[in-house]
Amino acid sequence: MDIQWSLVVFSLMAGCGAAGFAFVGLSELLGICRNSRFVAALASLAFLAVGGIASVTHLASPNKVMYAIQHAGSFSGISVELMLLSLVGVLMIVYLILAKRENAAKAAKVVAVIGLVVGLVMCYALGNSYQLLSRPAWNTVLLPLSYFGTSLAAGGFLFLSVAAFKKEETDQVKKIGLWVLVAAVICAVALIGYAAFAGSASGANVLAFWGGMVACGIVLTLVLGCGAWGKIKMPSTTVGIAGLAATLLGGLGLRAFMWAAGAGFLSLFSTAAGVRVLFGL
Numbered sequence: 001m002d003i004q005w006s007l008v009v010f011s012l013m014a015g016c017g018a019a020g021f022a023f024v025g026l027s028e029l030l031g032i033c034r035n036s037r038f039v040a041a042l043a044s045l046a047f048l049a050v051g052g053i054a055s056v057t058h059l060a061s062p063n064k065v066m067y068a069i070q071h072a073g074s075f076s077g078i079s080v081e082l083m084l085l086s087l088v089g090v091l092m093i094v095y096l097i098l099a100k101r102e103n104a105a106k107a108a109k110v111v112a113v114i115g116l117v118v119g120l121v122m123c124y125a126l127g128n129s130y131q132l133l134s135r136p137a138w139n140t141v142l143l144p145l146s147y148f149g150t151s152l153a154a155g156g157f158l159f160l161s162v163a164a165f166k167k168e169e170t171d172q173v174k175k176i177g178l179w180v181l182v183a184a185v186i187c188a189v190a191l192i193g194y195a196a197f198a199g200s201a202s203g204a205n206v207l208a209f210w211g212g213m214v215a216c217g218i219v220l221t222l223v224l225g226c227g228a229w230g231k232i233k234m235p236s237t238t239v240g241i242a243g244l245a246a247t248l249l250g251g252l253g254l255r256a257f258m259w260a261a262g263a264g265f266l267s268l269f270s271t272a273a274g275v276r277v278l279f280g281l
Contacts, residue, residue, distance in 0.1 A: 048092065
């Protein structure tokens with residue numbers, strides 16, 4: 001089994017988009033970074049759309065897409081992902097429409113807060129469908145938690161990048177930066193836990209494990225998370241963009257390592273079956 005890059009891109013980009021919209025909802029609740037919300041929601045929708053397109057390319061044909069839609073009630077992993085993807089997408093579009101209408105601020109806030117909840121659920125669900133008891137490195141709740149953490153941190157840095165670009169007031173950037181730091185800590189802790197659990201398979205993809213998960217997903221994400229809160233003197237724009245890149249690379253490393261570890265496990269059985277046939281065992 002090779003790394004399924006379409007699924008990697010889908011969960012990475014869609015997770016970032018869902019978490020980015022969750023931060024839009026958080027900003028509505030906190031009453032901060034008002035000027036950034038529309039652009040952040042638009043950027044989140046773009047990430048979600050890219051993820052959705054990647055998911056369709058994995059299904060390969062429109063017939064399979066329609067089959068998945070028709071059987072959404074089965075609540076399989078792909079059905080749940082499809083439902084959440086659609087729901088978050090609709091909430092984003094509704095929010096963008098309301099945000100441009102006068103006297104619709106309260107309605108926009110309600111939609112954004114619902115998006116906050118659904119977006120967080122989606123970040124976890126994107127990894128939950130891969131949690132399988134029969135496969136080493138996949139048989140732990142730390143896997144979907146790591147998906148959740150990398151998505152949450154990426155969405156946080158996405159919102160921070162927009163806030164810096166829109167030149168929000170320094171105190172408001174620091175307030176949202178504190179929550180970005182919280183997301184970075186959640187990401188790092190989840191990845192540390194998963195790395196400790198599945199570290200024996202690190203040879204399956206050394207670059208993904210050490211370069212992606214450890215260096216980018218843990219170390220750089222924590223450092224830039226501190227920068228988001230203003231504890232490291234760096235321009236907010238630099239922190240936001242660098243943090244987004246680090247968390248996306250960390251999320252990419254996590255997903256590539258997960259697939260490589262699973263492929264190595266299946267290859268072991270393939271090799272054993274070949275030896276049995278070769279020697280007539």
